[in-house]
Amino acid sequence: MRKPKPSKQFRKQQRDSELDKINLLNSWIQSQKPDSGSNPMSLPPLPKNSPVGRLADGTFSRYAGVVRFDQLPISKKTKDGLISKKTQDELHSKFVSMTKIQRASLPHALCGRDVLGAAKTGSGKTLAFIIPVLEKLHRERWGTEDGVGSIIISPTRELAGQIFGVLNAIGEHHRFSAGLLIGGGGDVAIEKECVNKLNILICTPGRLLQHMDETPNFDCSQMQVLVLDEADRILDSGFKKEVNAIISQLPKRRQTMLFSATQTKSVQDLARLSLKDPEYISVHEESVTATPTLLKQTVMIVPLDQKLDMLWTFIKRHLQSKTLVFLSSCKQVKFVFEVFKKLHPGIPLKCLHGRMKQEKRMAIYSEFCEEKRSVLFSTDVAARGLDFNKAVDWVVQVDCPENVASYIHRVGRTARYNSVGKSVLFLLPSETMMHEKLKAAKVPVHCQKPRKELLQPVSSLLASLLVKYPELQQRAQRAFVTYLRSIHLQKDKEIFDVLKLPIDEYSASLGLPMTPKIRFLNQKIKSKAVATKSILVEPEVPKKENVFEGSRKKIDTIVFKDEEIENDLLHVADTSNEGDVKSAEIGELMPATRLLKKKKLKINTHRPLGSRVVFDDEGNTLPPLARIADPQSGNGTLIDPEQKAEYYKRMREDLKKADKEDKLVERQRLRDKKFKQKMKWKAGNEEEEDNQDDTSGSEGDEPINRRHKKSKIYFDSDSDEGQRKEASRRQTEDQEELALKLLQSMH
Numbered sequence: 118m119r120k121p122k123p124s125k126q127f128r129k130q131q132r133d134s135e136l137d138k139i140n141l142l143n144s145w146i147q148s149q150k151p152d153s154g155s156n157p158m159s160l161p162p163l164p165k166n167s168p169v170g171r172l173a174d175g176t177f178s179r180y181a182g183v184v185r186f187d188q189l190p191i192s193k194k195t196k197d198g199l200i201s202k203k204t205q206d207e208l209h210s211k212f213v214s215m216t217k218i219q220r221a222s223l224p225h226a227l228c229g230r231d232v233l234g235a236a237k238t239g240s241g242k243t244l245a246f247i248i249p250v251l252e253k254l255h256r257e258r259w260g261t262e263d264g265v266g267s268i269i270i271s272p273t274r275e276l277a278g279q280i281f282g283v284l285n286a287i288g289e290h291h292r293f294s295a296g297l298l299i300g301g302g303g304d305v306a307i308e309k310e311c312v313n314k315l316n317i318l319i320c321t322p323g324r325l326l327q328h329m330d331e332t333p334n335f336d337c338s339q340m341q342v343l344v345l346d347e348a349d350r351i352l353d354s355g356f357k358k359e360v361n362a363i364i365s366q367l368p369k370r371r372q373t374m375l376f377s378a379t380q381t382k383s384v385q386d387l388a389r390l391s392l393k394d395p396e397y398i399s400v401h402e403e404s405v406t407a408t409p410t411l412l413k414q415t416v417m418i419v420p421l422d423q424k425l426d427m428l429w430t431f432i433k434r435h436l437q438s439k440t441l442v443f444l445s446s447c448k449q450v451k452f453v454f455e456v457f458k459k460l461h462p463g464i465p466l467k468c469l470h471g472r473m474k475q476e477k478r479m480a481i482y483s484e485f486c487e488e489k490r491s492v493l494f495s496t497d498v499a500a501r502g503l504d505f506n507k508a509v510d511w512v513v514q515v516d517c518p519e520n521v522a523s524y525i526h527r528v529g530r531t532a533r534y535n536s537v538g539k540s541v542l543f544l545l546p547s548e549t550m551m552h553e554k555l556k557a558a559k560v561p562v563h564c565q566k567p568r569k570e571l572l573q574p575v576s577s578l579l580a581s582l583l584v585k586y587p588e589l590q591q592r593a594q595r596a597f598v599t600y601l602r603s604i605h606l607q608k609d610k611e612i613f614d615v616l617k618l619p620i621d622e623y624s625a626s627l628g629l630p631m632t633p634k635i636r637f638l639n640q641k642i643k644s645k646a647v648a649t650k651s652i653l654v655e656p657e658v659p660k661k662e663n664v665f666e667g668s669r670k671k672i673d674t675i676v677f678k679d680e681e682i683e684n685d686l687l688h689v690a691d692t693s694n695e696g697d698v699k700s701a702e703i704g705e706l707m708p709a710t711r712l713l714k715k716k717k718l719k720i721n722t723h724r725p726l727g728s729r730v731v732f733d734d735e736g737n738t739l740p741p742l743a744r745i746a747d748p749q750s751g752n753g754t755l756i757d758p759e760q761k762a763e764y765y766k767r768m769r770e771d772l773k774k775a776d777k778e779d780k781l782v783e784r785q786r787l788r789d790k791k792f793k794q795k796m797k798w799k800a801g802n803e804e805e806e807d808n809q810d811d812t813s814g815s816e817g818d819e820p821i822n823r824r825h826k827k828s829k830i831y832f833d834s835d836s837d838e839g840q841r842k843e844a845s846r847r848q849t850e851d852q853e854e855l856a857l858k859l860l861q862s863m864h
């Protein structure tokens with residue numbers, strides 16, 4: 118039976134009562150506003166059993182410094198959501214006491230201030246922005262017809278999905294419409310039809326911009342609250358263009374909140390968002406550690422060719438744990454997942470990366486959330502924000518993260534809220550500087566020696582798998598190349614040096630019968646050798662020797678000098694010399710390059726100016742200008758001034774003409790060379806088609822980033838060409854100048 122429609126009068130009464138409550142909330146918020154810039158945490162909690170809200174004398178209770186959600190000026194609907202039984206799991210079912218970041222930021226956020234919040238991973242930042250979003254729209258009496266009222270931006274689709282889940286749970290008693298706008302899945306056409314009716318958008322930057330660009334009448338001009346979760350990531354260069362374009366379309370009058378465990382302090386970044394007197398809230402700044410206190414962190418020095426053995430051994434020894442494994446590229450994730458799956462370790466294995474179809478990504482993420490024992494191999498797509506609700510026991514970082522912030526986010530997938538967790542980071546002997554950087558950033562990592570007697574080698578098993586399944590061989594090759602490329606592209610050269618890697622051994626450890634050829638690495642080795650030309654001895658290596666082979670031997674001896682951790686740390690202390698030694702050694706093994714020989718032919722522009730020597734038919738030296746000397750004078754030294762001027766004029770013209778011809782030839786040569794290089798580069802691109810776009814974890818969410826990478830490669834090669842041209846132009850100019858000086862010295 119259908120319920121009878123409530124009468125008009127009843128509805129009016131309801132509306133009035135709601136309005137009264139909203140007015141009460143507004144008065145409470147306004148009257149007890151914390152001072153701007155103050156830290157609510159410095160205030161004591163309210164005394165036990167003290168009244169909350171409007172007091173007997175008509176004033177309101179203080180809400181800054183309170184410790185429980187029900188002591189805040191928030192609606193009953195939100196309070197009910199916080200203690201709702203309908204929320205999907207136990208963790209979300211009862212939010213009573215606030216975490217530190219919630220206590221510190223909510224009082225400021227509720228009274229409409231811009232907030233920049235930083236707190237450790239797993240400390241409850243999501244509720245710190247979900248509650249103010251719901252409350253602002255509630256107090257504004259936002260409805261479907263008002264359109265977009267709030268936009269929450271997340272860097273990855275999984276995280277956006279997770280925030281959407283929390284919003285649905287906490288906001289279940291409100292009547293706002295919320296939409297998840299992320300790339301890869303969903304029907305854009307359907308989204309376009311309903312996006313204007315949604316009140317809260319949770320989105321990735323790319324998809325939001327797509328709607329801003331393509332959806333007719335997409336309107337966010339009335340939008341009230343903007344949230345950037347993982348703000349430092351969203352504001353970094355990968356999303357720069359998208360975020361700038363988004364911000365330019367949002368109203369200036371809005372509340373903006375930024376949250377992350379590693380917050381941006383860049384004034385430029387913040388200026389882009391036009392924040393108004395933001396509250397900087399960093400609750401763990403004084404903390405002794407930058408990571409959760411219940412997280413036990415270890416670092417192990419593992420040679421590159423033993424990483425898979427170590428990972429396999431780890432998995433076999435933790436069959437009852439829930440483990441998240443980070444690798445640096447999709448290709449590696451795919452390879453390790455495929456081969457380990459074939460080896461049947463005795464625990465469910467899963468993989469997650471940006472190249473997967475969105476539906477599959479979401480399914481894997483949900484499955485992993487539910488499982489108690491499982492291993493998930495992932496790129497950095499799972500590094501930030503994700504809260505796998507059946508707690509992760511271990512985070513294993515097989516490949517070194519790109520920086521300390523990335524490390525903090527990765528390990529932050531465990532030891533969340535009040536639970537314990539463990540993490541281990543494998544560092545190559547050449548990457549031990551990362552350990553120093555972590556210590557300097559207040560990350561308490563303990564160095565532990567790998568117990569070699571426990572190691573279960575898998576290389577030979579992988580080799581036989583690769584023979585049996587040829588498609589795995591291709592995967593192994595791609596994994597190999599993308600790993601090296603990812604190291605090559607890393608910005609922090611203090612930590613990452615592709616030339617220090619034992620390439621042959623690494624290739625063999627993946628089960629590959631031969632080391633794949635890597636174009637970019639060959640070029641890098643060559644250019645390094647050119648840079649060290651001053652200490653080169655004339656190479657005696659036969660021309661056809663593989664440059665790569667030669668250099669590798671020497672690198673290995675450097676990298677594997679020490680195997681004990683302590684020694685490795687000492688080893689780091691003098692890496693500055695190591696670089697030079699290595700370059701010299703590589704140089705010695707390089708075949709002579711055309712460039713080097715050419716340089717030797719160059720006119721030395723710095724030598725002192727000499728005088729021109731002229732010889733007669735018998736080979737005797739003649740004084741300068743003897744050829745135009747007056748033969749009548751007898752001694753051949755008397756020169757007719759007119760003849761002399763005429764001679765100089767002719768010589769200058771000849772020189773100019775020759776110079777013009779030389780320039781034309783040189784220009785043509787450079788053009789041919791550039792063309793050849795382009796063709797080569799194109800061919801290389803096709804050959805290594807997968808490598809171009811496979812060095813980051815969250816590729817799927819970052820279309821601009823990928824385009825940028827491609828164009829960057831193009832730009833780099835262009836600028837190299839430009840530098841070469843410039844050098845050749847300068848060389849020609851130097852030579853012209855020298856020729857003129859020589860000419861003048863003959864006067």
Ligand SMILES: Nc1ncnc2c1ncn2[C@@H]1O[C@H](COP(=O)(O)OP(=O)(O)OP(=O)(O)O)[C@@H](O)[C@H]1O
Pocket residue numbers: 208209211212213214215216219236237238239240241242243244377378501502503504529530533534
């Ligand atoms: N007040 C609270 N009481 C109990 N549990 C809470 C509270 N606030 C948050 N949590 C729980 O703590 C866990 C971590 O919260 P959340 O995901 O918001 O952390 P975060 O700070 O955003 O982490 P990250 O930096 O990794 O994104 C979640 O499971 C959440 O349900």
